[in-house]
Amino acid sequence: MTNFKINFRESSNIQIIDLKGYLDAHTAPDFENAIQKIINNKQYNIIVNCKNLSYISSAGLGVFMAYIEEVRKNKGDIKITNMSSKIYNVFDILGFPLLYEIMNTEEDALKKFTKSV
Amino acid sequence: MNIKLLQRFGKIFYLITGFTLFMIGLILDVIGKNVGPVFAQIDLIKIGAFVAFYLFIQSYWKRESIPLKRLTAILILGTVVLGISLLLAVAIGTEFEFKGSSLIPNNYSTIFISNALAVIIGVAAIIFILLLRDILVYKPRRYTKRNFLILVIGLLAATFSAINLNPYESRLVTTILFGIFVLLILINSFRMPWIVFLKKREKVLTIVFTFSTLVIFTALSIIFQDNSSAGKSILYFSHSLKYFVDGTFLFVLLYSLIAFLSTIFHLPTSDTFDRKMSEVASLHNLSKLVTQVLDFNELVDSVTGMTLQVCEAKSSWLEIIQPAEKLKNLKPEQSGIYVAAQKNISVPDIDHINLSSSFTLRSSVINDRKPVMIDDFKNDTRTQHLNNLESKFGSILAVPLIARNELVGILYATKETEYGFDREDLEVISAFADQAAVAVDNSRLIEKSFERERLMREMNLAQEMQKKLRPQTIPNIEHIELEVFSSPAFEVGGDYYDFMMIDDKRLAIVIGDVSGKGVSAAFYMAEMKGIFQSLCKIYPSPKDFLVNANQAISSSIDKRSFISLIYAVLNIETGVVTSARAGHCPFILAKESDVSFVRPNGIGLGMGNSELFTKYIQESQTQLNSGDAVIFYTDGITEAHTKDGDEFGYSRLLEAIKNNRDNSAIDIRDAIISSVNKYMQNQPPHDDTTLIILKWLRN
Numbered sequence: 001m002t003n004f005k006i007n008f009r010e011s012s013n014i015q016i017i018d019l020k021g022y023l024d025a026h027t028a029p030d031f032e033n034a035i036q037k038i039i040n041n042k043q044y045n046i047i048v049n050c051k052n053l054s055y056i057s058s059a060g061l062g063v064f065m066a067y068i069e070e071v072r073k074n075k076g077d078i079k080i081t082n083m084s085s086k087i088y089n090v091f092d093i094l095g096f097p098l099l100y101e102i103m104n105t106e107e108d109a110l111k112k113f114t115k116s117v
Numbered sequence: 118m119n120i121k122l123l124q125r126f127g128k129i130f131y132l133i134t135g136f137t138l139f140m141i142g143l144i145l146d147v148i149g150k151n152v153g154p155v156f157a158q159i160d161l162i163k164i165g166a167f168v169a170f171y172l173f174i175q176s177y178w179k180r181e182s183i184p185l186k187r188l189t190a191i192l193i194l195g196t197v198v199l200g201i202s203l204l205l206a207v208a209i210g211t212e213f214e215f216k217g218s219s220l221i222p223n224n225y226s227t228i229f230i231s232n233a234l235a236v237i238i239g240v241a242a243i244i245f246i247l248l249l250r251d252i253l254v255y256k257p258r259r260y261t262k263r264n265f266l267i268l269v270i271g272l273l274a275a276t277f278s279a280i281n282l283n284p285y286e287s288r289l290v291t292t293i294l295f296g297i298f299v300l301l302i303l304i305n306s307f308r309m310p311w312i313v314f315l316k317k318r319e320k321v322l323t324i325v326f327t328f329s330t331l332v333i334f335t336a337l338s339i340i341f342q343d344n345s346s347a348g349k350s351i352l353y354f355s356h357s358l359k360y361f362v363d364g365t366f367l368f369v370l371l372y373s374l375i376a377f378l379s380t381i382f383h384l385p386t387s388d389t390f391d392r393k394m395s396e397v398a399s400l401h402n403l404s405k406l407v408t409q410v411l412d413f414n415e416l417v418d419s420v421t422g423m424t425l426q427v428c429e430a431k432s433s434w435l436e437i438i439q440p441a442e443k444l445k446n447l448k449p450e451q452s453g454i455y456v457a458a459q460k461n462i463s464v465p466d467i468d469h470i471n472l473s474s475s476f477t478l479r480s481s482v483i484n485d486r487k488p489v490m491i492d493d494f495k496n497d498t499r500t501q502h503l504n505n506l507e508s509k510f511g512s513i514l515a516v517p518l519i520a521r522n523e524l525v526g527i528l529y530a531t532k533e534t535e536y537g538f539d540r541e542d543l544e545v546i547s548a549f550a551d552q553a554a555v556a557v558d559n560s561r562l563i564e565k566s567f568e569r570e571r572l573m574r575e576m577n578l579a580q581e582m583q584k585k586l587r588p589q590t591i592p593n594i595e596h597i598e599l600e601v602f603s604s605p606a607f608e609v610g611g612d613y614y615d616f617m618m619i620d621d622k623r624l625a626i627v628i629g630d631v632s633g634k635g636v637s638a639a640f641y642m643a644e645m646k647g648i649f650q651s652l653c654k655i656y657p658s659p660k661d662f663l664v665n666a667n668q669a670i671s672s673s674i675d676k677r678s679f680i681s682l683i684y685a686v687l688n689i690e691t692g693v694v695t696s697a698r699a700g701h702c703p704f705i706l707a708k709e710s711d712v713s714f715v716r717p718n719g720i721g722l723g724m725g726n727s728e729l730f731t732k733y734i735q736e737s738q739t740q741l742n743s744g745d746a747v748i749f750y751t752d753g754i755t756e757a758h759t760k761d762g763d764e765f766g767y768s769r770l771l772e773a774i775k776n777n778r779d780n781s782a783i784d785i786r787d788a789i790i791s792s793v794n795k796y797m798q799n800q801p802p803h804d805d806t807t808l809i810i811l812k813w814l815r816n
Contacts, residue, residue: 025633054762058611058632062677065724069676086764094681094700095720098733 006034014045014113016106020052023060032063035078039067044076047109051082056090064100077101079109128176135169138162143232146354150222160280163355166236171243184252184311185319188326188376191248191369195333198241202340205234206347213349218283220353227350234347235354242365246272249372256310268305271298272368276361284352285343291360298364306372312380314394317387320380327377334370341366396427396545413560417458420528420553425460427549428542430530432508434459434467435518435553436479437526440561454479457526466506473503478515482527488516488543493535512537516550520558528553579639586639586646592616592624594689598782598812602790605805611638612751612805613645613680617653622690625653628749628809629682629701629722637678644670645680659684659697660736667699667722667730674723681721683749692741692813697734700724702755705771706739707746707778707785712771715739741813746785748774753806757793765796782812 004027007018015038023031038046048064050056064078071078079101083091091102103109142163149159181187211230212223222228246269253265275294282288315323341362342348351359383390417435424433437457456467471479478499481489491497494510503510511534518526528550532538583605591599603612611631619625627649631638648666656662662684670680681701687694696704700721703714717735724730741747750770757765773792777785786808793806 058630058679059677062632062679065679066677093702094679095718095724095733098718098720099725099729 004030006030008034008038011110012114013043014047014110015043016047016049018049018052020054022055023053023063024055024057025059028057028059028063031060032066035063035067039070042074044071044074045113046071046076046078047106047113048078048080049082049106050080050084050087053083053087056087061091061094061096064096068100077113079103079112081106081109124176128173131169131173131176135166135173138166138169139232139236142166143228146222146228146232147225150225150228158281160355160357163235164277164280164357167239167243167358170236170240174240174243174247178247181251184255184309185315185323185326187248187252188323188330188373191245191373192326192330192333194241194244194248195330195337195369198238199333199337199340201237202234202337202347205230206340206345206350211346211350213353218286220284220349222353231350231354234350235358238341238351238362239358242362245365245369249368252311252372253305253308258308261308264301264305264308268298268301268368271301272361272364274298275364276357279357279360282356284349284356286356295360295364299367302368302371306368306375309376309379312376312383313390315380315383315387316394317384317391320384320387323380324377324384327373327380330373331370331377334366334373338363338366338370392429398426411560411563413557413564414458416556416560420556421458421460424528424530424546424549427545428514428530428538429532430514430537431533432459432461433528433530434462435526435528437557438483438524440523440525462508462531466508469506470500470503478513478529479527482515482517483524486517486519486524488514488547490514490538490543492538494531495535509533511535514538514543514546516543516546518550518554518557520554523558525554525557525561575636579636583639583642586613586642588615592618594624596813596815597624597687597689598810598814600782600786600810600812602786602808603806604802611642612753612807613642614749614807614809615646615649617650619654619657619686622688623657624687624689625649625657626685626687626749626809626811627653627682628704628751628807629680629699630751630805631680632678637675641670641674641678641680644673645682653684657686658736659686659695660734663697663699663719663722663734664727664731668727670722671727679721679723685747685749687741687747687811692745692815694739694741694747695736696738697736699730699734702750702752704750705748705774707748707774708742709744709778712775712778714767714771743814743816744779745813746774746778746782747811747813748785748789749807749809749811750789751805751807753802753804754789754793754808756804757797757802757806759797760800765793769796782810785812786810 004019004021004023007020009016009018017031017034017038019031021027035046064080068078080091080096081103082105083102088102091097091100096102101109101112103112142159145159145162209226209230211227213220213227214223215221222231250265250269254261271294275291275298278288278291278294282291312320312323339345340347341351343352343359348359351362417437421433421435424430434456435458436454439453439455456464459467471477478489478491491500491513494500494503494513500510500513508531510531513529513531515527515529517524518528528546530538530546587603591601593599599616601614603614605612611633612629613631614626614628616627617625629645631641631645633641645666648669652662652665652669656665663682666682666684674680679700682699683696683701683704684699685694685696685704696715696717698704698717698719700719703716706713706715715737717737719734720730722730755765755767755770769792770789773789774785777788780788789808
């Protein structure tokens, strides 16, 4: 129906997920599976790159919330990067920036991760 | 009752008539010994006795359609007759004197023995003919019965033509008729369609029985030779009967000979035939199964069970591939493919086969959608690494189950021998797999429609519940205009709003959006309403209210869900609005000087821990002047979008309000809605939309 794509990358032991298209109630389970898969492999340093994300619904936001606790408990983090202003606004209104690290670029997030490790 | 009685009398009548005629014949024979033949038509009387006996037997005859049983009866009766004949004719013996062209018995015992022997052999011959008839008309064709009738007529014609013929004379007409009869036997005897359908064991049995019959009847023919003691007895009794008995023996001999030979010829193919029969039977069963798709577990169990039958496999299992839409709802640790049923193989073995190397039968079938056959399990490069299996494998076959172009599963069959599956097995299993795929697919469709119905009911329930949760009336307050627009996009929406007078002076307004839709949203909404109604009087400060609401909802809400909320309190005497925001869209304050968003900090309910929530939440306060409006809304307004995905957004909303600030609340409301609708080009709304307009009119 709507096109949504997930791409996996890895950079110096940090898992990067690229989101593309519409992340709504229909596609959120795909995203959830993606994060679950990474966590199952005991990887807890995750960057979600939203460069090509065109829409996110509350169900999409819920996915971040579902895993952040577990990830942080394992001394990892989910950092969100490269948001368009529209997407950022959705996160911002809900107060996400107060709870999550949202960064302009992937490089910033990678740097932050390597510094903390 | 009367008819039954009549029938019983009829039967008894036949028996009495037969017996009487036979006795008359016997008496005439006794008289004849002393004074010579007294009554020329003595043969007719004796034949009449047999006709009556025939009618008697016929009236009790039960048609039996199993040829093998008939064959057994012929063998048993033949053996009994042989025993009696040996006893009477050979052990006791008869003595005849040859006088002119007739046989004259030497003593009375000879007459009695002859008569006894004749009646036994004659009745037995009738029974043999009837038994043969049942075998011959098994699976009849158009001329089967007619041909048999002609055969019997031929035999009877030969018999009757020999009436009053002296023992050792012959008549041309009788010889010709008997010749025709033999020809007719040959025509009839090649009809044995029943042999083909016998199982191998039954064929072996048939061979043994027909051979025994051959032996018994050869012995009977020898005993009843014209010149033997028994032969003479019958010839003396009636030459006609001799023809009848000889004809019957010949018939039985020829038929058993041909049956014996053709069963032997059919024996080598009987394995194939047995298999074909079991294939047909199981395919038939499966087509029955297609209608029994209500129980999925039963269905898959039968599919594996029948696979064993169809190709005589040692073990079999069926893997089901989840449909794509179901896959989405699966937890990630669950796999999209699972073993639905197995026979004679353990699950660890199946897992071992599927997981132990990069090439698996499973992935090969999934990728190519073609059957995979491994003839030599131990030495094939694809499977030779698979050792340590509990079960012994020689060969293995995996076929895809495809229904409506969708791979729904994989069926496996194994044998202990190498090269156990041949091309026919593959074809049959493939055909079988097609049937099974249809059954599996149907079963899913049925399940889906049940599921849909259940969801519909649930939805209706949630919708009803939600209707009751919305405020039934809007508070009517002097110098305040309050207007609401609310429309759920789907059956059950996530938008929530409510009003409450905290006391005489303060009106509490709440607007929110529960993440997710459907039943869970309705549930959280109900909870939110409960929290609102119980907390708003205890915590009139919006900040306090939200902190406590967060605490209350966090303990029960799913970690994926949250509620965005604005809680505002209007002092209806002073016009002061105090508000706090928990992650909800900022509300709009439309003052004469400026139209702007009010966005105090705050995160959504249920998102973070209580400490963080309390830390970040702010409260905002505004003084309303006459003509000022406050607009609350949900993201259904700002995220309303065109076909291309362009959103209505915040600036268009602000613009619409700016242009209508001085209008009444109802006009502002309608202006915003029409502006949104115009922008969406009358597309149906994608999300719930709620809009609350509050207009302050006090100077």
